[in-house]
Amino acid sequence: MKIAVLIKQTPDTAELPKISAAEAQSGDINVTMVINPWDEYAAEEAIDLADRFDADSVAISLGPDGEIDALKHALAMGVGEAVLVDESIVSSGDKWATDELATAEALAEAVKAQGDVELVLTGKMSVDGNSGVIYAGVACKLGWDLLVNVTKIVDIADGIITVEQAFEGGHESVAVPLPVVISVAKEINDPRFPSFMGIRKASRANIPTLGAGDLPVAASQTVTWSNLRKPEERKGSVQIFDGATVQEKAAKLVDALLEEKVI
Template identity: 30%
Template sequence: MKIVVCVKQVPATNEAKIDPETKRIIREGSKAILNPFDTYAVEEGVRLKEKFGGEVIVISMGPEKAMSSLREAISVGADRAILLSDKAFGGSDTWATSYVLAKAIEKIGDVDLVICGKQAIDGDTAQVGPEIAAHLDWVQATYVMKVEDADSKGIKVKRMHEDGYDICQLDFPAVITVLKDINTPRVPTLKGRLASQKIEIPVWKPSDIGVDMDKIGLDGSSTRVVKTAPPPPRNTVAKRIEGSPEDCAKQLVQELRIRSIL
């Protein structure tokens, strides 16, 4: 089984800042981490490899410093990694980003399964995984909470939705996005960290994966961020409710309705 895991390096949540002119996240000079949701995707890929055999390849689109996140993935069991990095990729929205990742997956070749985390914590769109499937024209399952079974032909997964869950049988090649409920990521060992530093990680440019230059970067993006604003402050006014349990319950319901919570 050849598995590709797509990961992203994101700013630490307390370090994220927005450029007031471009409306994009300022990544330079901020602490960067492997997107937390992607750690579950890497772990699931490694578990599938350990159970069914094969190879796990981790790919990411980003600046050179994203190498550290790729090495983190290798330290917990991924076999190799590829970085997609070029100024031409800058400014890509989720559709352009997923196009670049899909072209890289095509270049790798003979991929059975692509695994993505549910979403990235810097954008929270949850769009890249499904969009990769759209570019590749592969079957997909989102919000996967458990892998039930797999073989050389396909994979059976349990995916969460608002009313419960579905059991889906996907034929390979396929794309899944996973929730944090799917596993507990392992902690890298010292041996794993040392080994990850010795592996050479190739950097692929647009010409390496044969992208259409009109479909990447800011010019190839179909969406634009026109305005950003912090969320409104929460209503922190406290009110003490007294009386019998029945009276307290009635007063609480009335108060919640006034505050538009119910």
């Protein structure tokens, strides 16, 4: 069995970046990029499950060509392999065109390209995009079940994975057949710090990049910044009902609502 863990590289929230007016204008902002903090929990779980169930693990990230620091962090923690998906394969030359649907589709294809993956682990959300939809999109594109807010992976046996999920007011135990996409909650584990040996090993690791032609992904056909549509302007008016008494005002209001077929 192979476990894929989805890792996003995001700005370091521990630093307060200084952004110049020119950077803000162009969008080319120079900040320190690190592994998305929520994805450290997913990476830790992948490493732990690989040990418990004698599985292989692979970290997959979609991002700009050469941005592999987050993947190196995952490798240094102990994830087995790493693959970068060059985001330009879905951006069709438009710099701001890698929307969530295109990202999910490319990640799902990258998962398929890894062979016998039966479990995809993701973080709860990214600290920059913050949409919390990528795992749903990946599960949808793969046609697999999705479990969110998972606080414990209890067992994997006979093709069935048993987990605990948190929901408002408690926890529930769920068993579903593999393959499955799981988004983990932070209660699931305490991510380890990469060891010195791990960092040295990761620094020498070969991280392949999947680019145009490697995955059957079409350039984003969905919304882009350049074709964003504004919702139609709403037209409305205000009518004040006057009267000598509250009863009279209320009666006029009811008549008007009946006439407009609101009630």
